[in-house]
Amino acid sequence: MQSPNDEREYRLLTLDNEMQVLLISDPDTPKAAASLDVHVGSGDNPPDRGGLAHFLEHMLFLGTDKYPDAAEYEEFVTEHGGNRNAFTSFEHTNYFFDINAPYLPEALDRFAQFFIAPRFDAEYVDREKNAVEAEYQMGLKSDPRRGLDVLQEVMNEQHPFSQFAVGSLESLADRPDSSIRDELLRFYDEHYSANVMRLVVLGSESLDELESLVVPMFSEVPNKDFEHEPISAPIFVEGDLPMFLQIKPQATLRQMQVLFPIADYRSEYRAKPLSYLGNLVGHEGEGSLLSQLKSEGLVESLAAGSGLGWRGGALFSVSVTLTEEGVEKHERVLQLLFAYMDMLREQGPKEWLYEEQSRLAELAFRFKEEGNPMGYVQGLAGGMQYYDPVDVLQGAYIMSDYDAAMLRELMADIVPANALVVLEDADVATDRVSEHYAVPYSVERLDARQLADWRGAAAEGALHLPAPNAFIAEDVSLVKIDNDNPAAPERMLEEQRKQIWFMQDEEFRLPRGATYINFRSPLVSQSPRQTALAVLYTALLKDRVNEFTYPALLAGLNFNLYKHAQGISLRISGYNDKQDVLLDKLLSVMASPDFDPQRFENIRKDMIRSLENAVAKRPSSQVLDDLRESLLYGEWGEQPLIDVLQNVSVNDVHDYAQAFWNSASAEALIYGNYARDAVPGLAARLDKVLPDEAAPDLPELKVLKLEAGESVLYPVDVEHDDAVLAWYLQGAGNAWQDRAATSLTAQIMKSGFFQQLRTEQQLGYIVSAFYWSQLDVPGLVMLIQSPVADTAGLASAMDAFLGGVAGSLDDEQFARHQQALVSEVLRPHKNLWERAEFFWQSIAKKQYAFDGRQQLADAIEALDRVQWQQYFERTFLKQRHSLQVAAPGKAAVLPEGGQRRVESAEVLKAGHRFYSIN
Template sequence: MHRVTTVLWAALLCVFLTSCATGPYSAIKPAQSPNDDRGYRLLTLDNQMQVLLISDPDTPKAAAALDVRVGSGDNPEGRGGLAHFLEHMLFLGTDKYPDAAEYEEFITEHGGNRNAYTSFEHTNYFFDINAPYLPEALDRFAQFFIAPRFDAEYVDREKNAVEAEFQMGLKSDSRRALDVLQEVMNPEHPYSQFAVGSLESLADRPGSSIRDELLAFYDKYYSANQMQLVVLGAQSLDELESLVVPMFSPVPNKAYAPEQIEAPAFPAGSLPMQVQIKPQATQRQLQVLFPIADYRDDYHTKPLSYLGNLVGHEGDGSVLSQLKAEGLAESLAAGSGLGWRGGSLFSVSITLTEKGVDEYQRVLQLLFAYMDMLRQEGPRQWLYDEQARLAELAFRFKENANPMGYVSSLASGMHYYEPDDVLQGPYIMDDYQAQMLADLIQEIVPDNAVVVLEDAAVSTDRVSEHYRVPYSVGQLEPAQLAAWKGEVDDEVLHLPAPNPFIAEDVSLVKIARDNPEVPAKVLETARKSIWFAQDEEFRLPRGATYINFRSPLVGQTPEQSASATLYTALLKDQVNEFTYPAMLAGLNFSFYKHAQGMSLRVSGYNDKQSVLLDELLQVMASPEFDPARFENIRLDMIRSLENSVAKRPSSQVMADLRESLLYGEWGEQALIDALQSMRSQDLVAYAGDFWRSASAEALVYGNYESAAVAELSQKLDTVLLGEQSAELPQLRVLQLAAGESVLYPVTVPHDDAVLAWYLQGAGDSWQDRAATALTAQVMKSGFFQQLRTEQQLGYIVSAFAWPQLDVPGLVMLVQSPVANTAELALAMDEFMRQLESSVDAEQFQRHQQALVNEILRPHKNMWERAEFYWQSIAKKQFAFDGRETLAGEVEALSREQWLDYYRRVFLDNRRSLQVAAPGQAGALPAGEQRRVDSAQALKADHDVYLID
């Protein structure tokens, strides 16, 4: 698949238009999508900070982000992780707001979230909050960049959080591969530096404390002229301007100017290079990297998008198509990789089969043969224009995104787009330059390649410094290069055909007079029911058709679950070449197994949608499983399940917790055992039984005429084979008894200890759901502050609501490199017992209102609304009033009622399940818990909630 970067680069924003000036600074209105009715104003302040204001009077959430053009590539030599450590420290108190917990508490109590990230060139800070509280939140946020405290106490503490993050990634193959890449790069290139940081790299040294170096780093790089701020609020543009300008004008401008990076990414004479890495997971990966020029200024041309689209294509004539035909690979992604001031990497990443590892030289030969074909064909304007048309459609019908994610991505991109283009920059392709495209393709050759092979069987002769990764590195022999340049059949690889799925009719259908306010069930037979409504609010030439095929033959045994999952994977593979152009054209589909069957979703532009749906249903009705593809996909699923041991430890523990609560969920080993013995004829037989027993429920929502219902009904008859559907067993959720305490120790191959402590609500009524959700809201910020910031127990520390099929519950989760699970349990229990005394009446009301606002948050776009309707139908909430009912129950809770529920249910008579991975420490939570050794043993003799 073509990997498109979210930020496409351009010239620095150093020249601004002077029209529309509203003060002593310049202001302009950037070009925006015709579908975007928000107001925009772009300012440059006196201190040269660039600010984008976004006015959306209807937004329930305000948001802001500030991006500093400094990152881990700017770390001083020998101080790996300093930029990342600085990011952590800015959250922990300023001169105006010295309390380290204050910012987190204010954001959380007013319905918000906050975070940040550090990349090679950027540090990006962002938050959202209930819209009325934007001014107070912005004031706190601005102080990060004016007067942070860097209290020595928290400097010493927060180093442990960075260390915990470093330890957490020691078994992450993506971080391990990056560690090796940085080690084989040119040591004079800034990207060769250690990025995350550790206690060792951040330790005080003779004559130099880390706090002093933090201050020096901040004073040098955190300059207003290298900052981009985006603020989205419900206020008018003038009101936002009068709010933001005085708050952020005091940020000092130190006139910092980033230097161009002149050093090559790889030492002269070192290419072509071959690197072999031994991964933690059972993965087989081939990555080919090519150092190229920095094309970020050329965002009107987007040469990397053009090339990535072709190399990453999955249709007939593509590299991936041929690799699959020869049984060598499962997936391929291509596009821009790392970028820096002066250069970048073009990356091709291929997931190999076992045969592909043995014959990786053939894989490379096909890749380079495709590049030879592209050079021979030369750039083609019709291909470029086709991509440009798709980008233009995407911008024209652009929909609202999550406010926090939106402002964060805009703040990052503003560094590189011209002022008028800060909104449309990622979508512009209006400058076809054949020579630029040809020059880029000339760089994608064997002599300019870094070939990275990851497989457990590779030979290694060294170990990386930070992540201790076994690897080897060497230059390639002429014979290998000659093999890659071997000839390939001219008919095997070729340019893609013109895309037949590009929307041509983007008109809107007429809204019927009897269009229901919410979807109505307009068709029902013994085996199918269809819900329908036209979208009246978002009014886009798009629609969603969701189909749920239910059968009793899913989830009752591991064999059924494995069969359903493998069946959906094979069907998706069978239609991939047909559906890939549709995906590029904005027509998406997914087919997946769920608790009661399989679901098919088709969404996007409704023009050409029926063509895609016809093909999908036809294949579903008469699948043809190629024996070689069956075997490769079966083995790939087994490998993926085996690789669960390489996931983040906290993720593994949460998966074990989920399996413990949900009947029909099975552990990795049970699924592996089922797949090991499965044959293609077994799957064909299973598919026939499934369709003979299945019923269908569908939602048609969006830009459709009512006739779409009858058309869909007729199409469904092609796959529903039996006379009548079989009766479905009810879904079941484990029901813990009052006072019951269960401990489930699990094995996770990692030094860190992990504890996920699940507390179930007293029942599954709306009141239980409301009280449990409110408890999680009240706990969230204090839990993080106490166990992470103050006690420094780990990097992953969170408390959150975790309902399972609407059975309410909450989870406290900590992954710790410094404490065992017994200590974690004591810290969690102590926090819960102190919670009620720490929440006064005003705080309770703020949390209550924050939760109500979140529950009732308006849908941002058509897909969010369609998803709500679809989930409501699945839950049989046919009045579509679940949000209002839950919000009403939250509002009805008094502080006294909530405290009573909290004490009874979460303190005095807990329904408790602790899933604990002891890690290196070995200790488990103490107490009188009943201990179980598997999720299935726990579920075998338990009461359950029955879900209709």
């Protein structure tokens, strides 16, 4: 069964080799896509061969008997506008790609060979182990990876989830009695069987054409009748629970997770008991567990739902971000959690609550919108492993079988005696270190006396079931389209302090819409203090309205409030029924904020902690943040913002809010299922928060302008052994031709850059070249995070690669890259939200003709290979506009050459020329 809003055609097949295949015909799709899910993952690794399944995933990309060149698949997909990737989880390995629709047959033929005749060339087996090692090393400072390492160490070692999953040079090393290549072949031959594979193919061809294409290709995949062994071992040894686990994190984390082993409910997808329980425990409205925890100053956020899953069981997870007081009183947090569960058991399952969730799921499926083809096929392929054939398309949305007994059974497992409590904080006491990630931790089995401490009196009457959701859409009718509805948004109102753009949606025709409001002010981003106060103000506002916006979110009515370069943006989107109710409440709070001093203090400290935790981000991400700060005026590093936040009061925020609104003007877009009278309605609402007099001028937006021949080195301090280099090359100017030539250069480079510097030279796991424009100023970034090379070596490798780009490109390859990029630029919007975002960004850039995509595509098509090569050689080789941001890592070596060295982004931008963006 498919959504009434889905016009694609579907066909489900079972091939002679027992592979299940779902074909999707979409004649209008610009991109074809495919995903093959193998019901085999890290849980199937042989003993003492941690990471073997993951390593196998890497190796399948590196050549087959029919297409032996290790670079061939990557090059073909990239040159024809596509992307490819894969992932390995405990039970699944999923391979997927997309490509410009006319090239699906050739791409699919290459893809099919992964599962028919991969080569496992010894040369690449030896090299690719380094990529797995780099991925492992990259995770050594990742707190989620570190926490999982500890969790696996305290599990029952007989349970396959306790195994090391990522892999390393040590776990994948050749051994006297067995080479890793032999074990790869054995694992592939035993596990990669057609009967545990699910394939989804989406293309522009008819179903008959897709069937005639797919069946011969994938019928060749051998069926080895693979069957999983049952997992009989419990995930925790009897008597181990309840357990209290303390972990010392790398970042400034204050987090507690409570895990409960439960039954495997995946076959009960029509009942979805975990959705019912997760919705209640994770609720954020009035009377919720989170509401009470916040009121006592103990936590900042809470999430609940299914965690790890395996054949025969799962973990139900409740995770909270603690305040400083919450760490000290973590037993009070547990008391409230178990008091909430006692309340749920006492109240018993409620069919009306279940029906409410069912109604929301039904609405979501009924008005399901088209998404990214690659993500769509990937999700379907994984779901086919669990859903009955008739439910493949709607399995994730079905919630039709209310089963009170099943819900009571589940709730009976969420008790103190069945709990693993994991507390992560810098000050915890530890006495052990985990094997793979060297994480300090301690573990304690709890007795009846300690369990009694987890039971205490909750605030009387404070915890109760949520009220019926008042935001569920009732009117899902479509408005009549006006005869004079424009082809693009029109400015329907223009006054001193406000402008409103309006357009009815004629293409997607859903009972949904987007109302976006940009409140601009000169009091944003001009100093660290302004930035910190604006971010803190928006965080306090979101917290203040959370209890009434959370039910709206559940009902498909989304809300976001955030600081941007010139002000604060408010976005409301989703079902247009009830949007006015939500907007009225939001604006009334925004205009007259009254913040609780305790909530202010907790949020202020949480923001400081988040900024301090930037050091725990992936090193390559930290370097890109430093690069962005170097280029954008009004961007500030973490420390200046921390310095401000350390010294602000709630009164400072109130004063800032008043000044902000006194200086604010508004620009809005109304797009979707709205009648024209929405414009005066919004104008009247804005009048309640905006002054009458003329708005002050806004400061210009500025981007650093690197001169031809200018070369700058910015060393940054990142606490990680890996070296990272982000080499930014700015375009020669800001015209459409510069944007076209620079983006085309990135398209031409990205496949070869990855193949040569990662696959061949094995410089690191994160290796990429990409187009990176800032406020439409074009730029190219080459990025490598390396555990084996220093930044001087990385710069030399990048430079050598750049020198060979133009010479290796023939006319046919240039034409393929050019067409791939044009197709991507002009790709039709998949849904209403993509269209709304395009309109909104065009308005922000003052591109009121809404033709930016076409102008860029025309500029790309206007370039011939000679013109592009001349631009490339002049701009990216001879007269570079160059900025290297380098984190030297343990090697402590920086790129050499004649670069001007700067010590901070602030120093670089001070007195420098810039592009002014009006």
